[in-house]
Amino acid sequence: MTPDTTYRPIRQLDETLVNQIAAGEVVERPASAVKELVENSLDAGATQIIVTVTDGGTKEIRVIDNGRGIEPSDLELATRRHATSKIAHESDLEAIETFGFRGEALSSLASVAELEVRSRRPHAELGHQLKIAFGHSFPMTAIGSSPGTTMIVRDLFARLPARQKFLRSPATEFTHIAKVVRELALPNPHVEFSLVHNERPCFKFLIKPLVERFTELIKPEWEPDTIDEEAEFGRMTAFLSPIAETTARGELYLFVNRRPVRNRTLLSAIRNAYLNVLGPEREPSGAVYLDVRFDWVDVNVHPQKWEVRCFQQERLYAWLTASLRKHVGVRLTAAGPQALASSNQNTSPFASPLPGFENEWRRAAPVPGTRYLGKVGATANAAAGWHLAEDETGLILFDPHGLTERNHAVTAVASPETKLVTLPPRLIPVLESQRDRLAELKFDAERFGTADVALKAHPSLVTFAEAPRLLVKVLEHLLSSPAETGPAEAFYRSFFQGEGHGFTLPAGELDPVAAKGLVEGWGPAREGDTCPHGRPFLFRMSWDFVGKQFERGK
Numbered sequence: 001m002t003p004d005t006t007y008r009p010i011r012q013l014d015e016t017l018v019n020q021i022a023a024g025e026v027v028e029r030p031a032s033a034v035k036e037l038v039e040n041s042l043d044a045g046a047t048q049i050i051v052t053v054t055d056g057g058t059k060e061i062r063v064i065d066n067g068r069g070i071e072p073s074d075l076e077l078a079t080r081r082h083a084t085s086k087i088a089h090e091s092d093l094e095a096i097e098t099f100g101f102r103g104e105a106l107s108s109l110a111s112v113a114e115l116e117v118r119s120r121r122p123h124a125e126l127g128h129q130l131k132i133a134f135g136h137s138f139p140m141t142a143i144g145s146s147p148g149t150t151m152i153v154r155d156l157f158a159r160l161p162a163r164q165k166f167l168r169s170p171a172t173e174f175t176h177i178a179k180v181v182r183e184l185a186l187p188n189p190h191v192e193f194s195l196v197h198n199e200r201p202c203f204k205f206l207i208k209p210l211v212e213r214f215t216e217l218i219k220p221e222w223e224p225d226t227i228d229e230e231a232e233f234g235r236m237t238a239f240l241s242p243i244a245e246t247t248a249r250g251e252l253y254l255f256v257n258r259r260p261v262r263n264r265t266l267l268s269a270i271r272n273a274y275l276n277v278l279g280p281e282r283e284p285s286g287a288v289y290l291d292v293r294f295d296w297v298d299v300n301v302h303p304q305k306w307e308v309r310c311f312q313q314e315r316l317y318a319w320l321t322a323s324l325r326k327h328v329g330v331r332l333t334a335a336g337p338q339a340l341a342s343s344n345q346n347t348s349p350f351a352s353p354l355p356g357f358e359n360e361w362r363r364a365a366p367v368p369g370t371r372y373l374g375k376v377g378a379t380a381n382a383a384a385g386w387h388l389a390e391d392e393t394g395l396i397l398f399d400p401h402g403l404t405e406r407n408h409a410v411t412a413v414a415s416p417e418t419k420l421v422t423l424p425p426r427l428i429p430v431l432e433s434q435r436d437r438l439a440e441l442k443f444d445a446e447r448f449g450t451a452d453v454a455l456k457a458h459p460s461l462v463t464f465a466e467a468p469r470l471l472v473k474v475l476e477h478l479l480s481s482p483a484e485t486g487p488a489e490a491f492y493r494s495f496f497q498g499e500g501h502g503f504t505l506p507a508g509e510l511d512p513v514a515a516k517g518l519v520e521g522w523g524p525a526r527e528g529d530t531c532p533h534g535r536p537f538l539f540r541m542s543w544d545f546v547g548k549q550f551e552r553g554k
Helices: 015-026 030-043 072-078 090-094 105-112 170-185 210-218 264-278 313-335 400-407 425-433 435-440 467-480 488-499 512-520 543-549
Strands: 048-054 060-065 114-120 127-133 141-143 148-154 192-197 200-205 225-231 234-240 252-256 286-292 371-376 386-391 394-398 412-422 444-447 452-459 538-542
Touching: 030 048, 030 060, 030 105, 030 148, 030 170, 048 170, 072 114, 072 127, 105 114, 170 192, 170 200, 170 210, 170 425, 170 467, 192 425, 200 210, 200 425, 210 234, 210 286, 210 425, 225 313, 234 313, 252 264, 264 286, 264 313, 394 543, 412 467, 425 435, 425 444, 425 467, 452 467, 538 543
Parallel strands: 048 192, 252 286
Antiparallel strands: 048 060, 060 148, 114 127, 114 148, 127 141, 192 200, 225 234, 234 286, 371 386, 386 394, 394 538, 412 452, 444 452
16 A cells, blocks of 8 residues: 655644744734833833834844832743733633733743843842743843843844744834834823934933823824713723814824724724714824723734724714714814815816816827917916917916926925924934935935934925925825835825825916926926826817817818
């Protein structure tokens, strides 16, 4: 009988391999490790947490806290899989009050990196240190240390090339770390947070009231509306943008029992409350903090605990929607209909052309021999108006501002003077980690103190006065999309069109002589082109169509 050479016997996996497989769910990248360690510090009652990372956390992550510490007898056990002080019985899973509870973080880190734990209880004279390198333990030793715990993770995934190859650049990884620390700092204003990268301080958030922590981290350009609502099952505190500052795409942070979470249903309740009262493209930005009965929230649905499931989700949804609708209605009544005046509706003056003209106006480039005719439509409604030209095929109506924007080269322009720009703390790490990308985007900005940067050069797309605002918006864009690449011109065209930031690009008023020169040298305008804001700037109407309107050629 021929043996079956394809058969593979079933084996019991060894503990190290089991932990490495489990680590794939818990520790996706350095930011995941930071999140787990900081949450442990919060559970330990820390009021001061310092996060220090090297090379985006790939070389070293160090989290230092002043919490309760770990007893020497528990230190080795704490690094084993499924070992935790936060749950003891099955019933504890029904009302989890802590950030961590699975008992997987330290064992996972110890299997895919070199883990060092230093801890001292407040009453103890000495602390103790334990090292585990990629699953191999070393004897515990007594050391001198401050009360609290220090967790050190070195060479994450260094011996696991299959995992290491998925890491991005240190700059990108650090951007993710900074985002995680900010999201954990937002709902915990009673804790002081510090972040250091490559020995350079990035930000420090002192203990402050919740609203001050929100404004310090988010740095909104508006004064937030504060909402406080209470029910028998919980409480909502929210800091949201005023009605006039609602946009087509708001940026919302959601926290449930001080935990940053992603819950589409609850986020929809917030957005829909505004949309139902204010209409489409009116989403709020800001943060919503929900304190809900612990037995109503299931946090055991995601390995990294980013998602939660609510047992009474329909009731929470209805309460959130009703509370926010009431708030928006009161604000709208007080502000009046002028609060809904939109500043970002990119509508074309030809969006609703005259009857019969719908299919005749075309966005098409003029042909050689174009002749400039003059300026038309300079009324109060049309502002500076448009310009008219003709060629052998028909009439051409164009917006010189849009055409100039389209043809404007993206180059670096030296600032006439060094301008200091104060950045929100959340953007300092982005400035540090995205220096090469900012240079590609024609920005020359250097740190000048703790939160200020010296702006020495800016893109030619905007004026010197508007360059600081563009720098902040670009940094925010890179914070949410750190890996975005591509030529500067393509980036800005996509950036302006997608975000609708309302910048005034340099074009100025066009006199007839300049308009004639612009018409005679149309440059790279092509059919279907738009300005960086996404608006068309060129329309034409054929002579055949004009003749039909006067019943010629019948």
